[in-house]
Amino acid sequence: MRFVWRWRRNPLRRRSDVVEAWAGVAAVVLMLVLGTAAGWAVGSFAHGALREAVRQQQQHRHLVSAEVVRSVTGTPAEPDHESTTGREGYGRFLARWQDPDGVEHTGLVALHQAPGPADRFPLWTDDEGRIAGRPMDRATAVVHAVLAGAAAAAGAAGLVEGVRRVVVWRLVHRRYAQWDREWQQAGHTWGRADAGS
Template sequence: MRAISGLWRWRDNPLRRTTDLVEAWVALAALLLILVVTPLVGSLVGGLAQDALQESVREQRTSRHVVTATVVRKPAGSPLEADPEAATGQDIRTRVVAHWTAPDGTAHQGSVITSLDTPQTGDRFRIWTDQQGRTVARPLDSATAATHAVLAGFGAALLAVGLIEGGRRLVVWRMVRRRYARWDREWDKAGPDWGRTGAGS
């Protein structure tokens, strides 16, 4: 709105300089770019992120499998640690030594994090593995992927706004610098005697 009011203010003003009018037009152009370009950028980036993330969801669903693991024993030392897949990262889980059978039929044993509160030898719980039985993170779900895509779109739109506003400020800064340089040249032409009585100015 400042751009529009700036153009209106300088429309018939006798004190208007060319740079004042250019500055108001630059502000209006930046405003229009923000209103038109940033939603397009956000939609485009969000759409591309959505496609890529949903493809990743489909790939993870086909390559990751839930298997049942059996507790063999608790490892030596502190078996408690934060669950990396928890929403806050503050949930404490127990690490145990367990064995499981991979989807390809091979037997595996290793240290894994369990969701059991007080695991005992022989307790069973579920873990995610790949086809060869290596433990992997839970696959990404569609809702989380969509949320990440929306955030990517918003981030891209905000970045576009920042770039446009930064460009506007850079143009205005350069115009102001040129204006001041012109004023300095004019003051230099007027000389040190400007304004003195009888100096001919």
């Protein structure tokens, strides 16, 4: 209702009321246009980059069968590897596996269940036989791209809303300054019978 009041012809309507109303309309239009454009652009770019990452990971990561050599307790965690070495409930084991070229490797792995010596388990490795994380699938890439697009759209809309709020703040600031000036002018004639007030 307050929004409609700013558009009506009314002797109390100020110019700043009209500017404020138009700023609101412009903000809504810009949020729809810029938000959609930003979301589409970022989502498309992210989807392309993630699709390439999926292709690379699926091409260069391999599921191999590893064998437990022995349990290892009290050893420091390995510095990298997209494994779950720091999670509670996981045990550390020395394991042996072969890379795609048949070269044998050994290393520390974290396993949730406590296997016995010589038990086998699946392990993801890269082309050189180093431990790697599970490759990303296409569905996960799509979800990440959609989330990136939604975040970009929300960011663009938030930016537009921030600009609108600054404009409204400036209008209100000017409106109060104008009221102060008008009250000062009215104060000189306040209460005088010949002032016409």
